[in-house]
Amino acid sequence: MSAARKRAFVPWRQNESGQVVPLFIIIIFVGIVTIFLLGKLGQQAAERASAQTAADAAALAGVAAGEDAAGETAKNNGGTLLSYVHVGQKVEVVVRVGHAQATARAEARW
Numbered sequence: 001m002s003a004a005r006k007r008a009f010v011p012w013r014q015n016e017s018g019q020v021v022p023l024f025i026i027i028i029f030v031g032i033v034t035i036f037l038l039g040k041l042g043q044q045a046a047e048r049a050s051a052q053t054a055a056d057a058a059a060l061a062g063v064a065a066g067e068d069a070a071g072e073t074a075k076n077n078g079g080t081l082l083s084y085v086h087v088g089q090k091v092e093v094v095v096r097v098g099h100a101q102a103t104a105r106a107e108a109r110w
Contacts, residue, residue, distance in 0.1 A: 055103060058070040058077070059106035082096050
């Protein structure tokens with residue numbers, strides 16, 4: 001059998017030229033979207049971690065030196081002090097960094 005006759009028996013292969021291009025475009029698009037979403041997810045995780053760090057530091061500063069110290073510590077850690085509650089020897093603060101918000105508590109034990 002000649003090569004021309006073998007192709008005649010497989011008709012679906014005659015129309016497959018150019019099928020790789022749309023598949024390649026779809027794969028590239030999915031890859032770009034995945035990278036974008038992973039970047040956003042990483043950014044949010046970093047903001048949450050920064051917010052928690054700032055809140056922890058602000059709570060410790062607040063229990064030791066008061067609300068002004070808590071606000072200054074939150075600011076030094078890239079955050080904004082949203083709430084400060086001091087009851088007895090306990091302090092609770094809420095800090096925002098970017099779009100993330102974190103709460104921390106501290107208690108003086110001396």
